[in-house]
Amino acid sequence: MNADYKILLDANVLANYAVCDLYLRLSEKPRLIIPKWSDKILDEVYSTHIKRLGWVKQLANSFQRVLREEFPDAMISGYDELIPVMTNDKKDRHVLAAAVKEKLDIIITFNLKDFRSEDLEKWGVRALHPQDYLLTLYSMNPQVVVMKLNQIARKKGEDLEEVIMDFGKSLPAFSARLLDDMGV
Numbered sequence: 001m002n003a004d005y006k007i008l009l010d011a012n013v014l015a016n017y018a019v020c021d022l023y024l025r026l027s028e029k030p031r032l033i034i035p036k037w038s039d040k041i042l043d044e045v046y047s048t049h050i051k052r053l054g055w056v057k058q059l060a061n062s063f064q065r066v067l068r069e070e071f072p073d074a075m076i077s078g079y080d081e082l083i084p085v086m087t088n089d090k091k092d093r094h095v096l097a098a099a100v101k102e103k104l105d106i107i108i109t110f111n112l113k114d115f116r117s118e119d120l121e122k123w124g125v126r127a128l129h130p131q132d133y134l135l136t137l138y139s140m141n142p143q144v145v146v147m148k149l150n151q152i153a154r155k156k157g158e159d160l161e162e163v164i165m166d167f168g169k170s171l172p173a174f175s176a177r178l179l180d181d182m183g184v
Contacts, residue, residue: 005032006036010110012110013109015045095107149178164179
């Protein structure tokens, strides 16, 4: 099953390299999602990579270039006029405004507290933790999700089980479900 379901990936998801890698792989053939973001979101990712995670500028610039070149249709623009009417956390109003502009139903974020349901419902948007949406994708199409995880394992030179266990650091329920299904 291929999907054309568009989701907005918040900066904290894109800045988490392992989680970002999986989401971006799930947007490649056979794709389950179409990722979306904005310049402001990518600016936050860059800042996080440099200031919080200690990436060298060359690596952070390369990451930005790859996102822009490989996913040219992911960029959302023209939402600035919507920012003032958003009522969610002030620092993340641009994220909700971008989702509303693009008519997206889902924002994938680790910061659920910044996207209260009462601020999102009037726009028809939900905020989901990355592991919750991955669990949904896994329940819909486990073969594709496991195939993408196998690609990551091959690239890292690790066993699939090791890769899934590593995801347990930021996606514990997702990791546990897959390990359970594997009988580990």
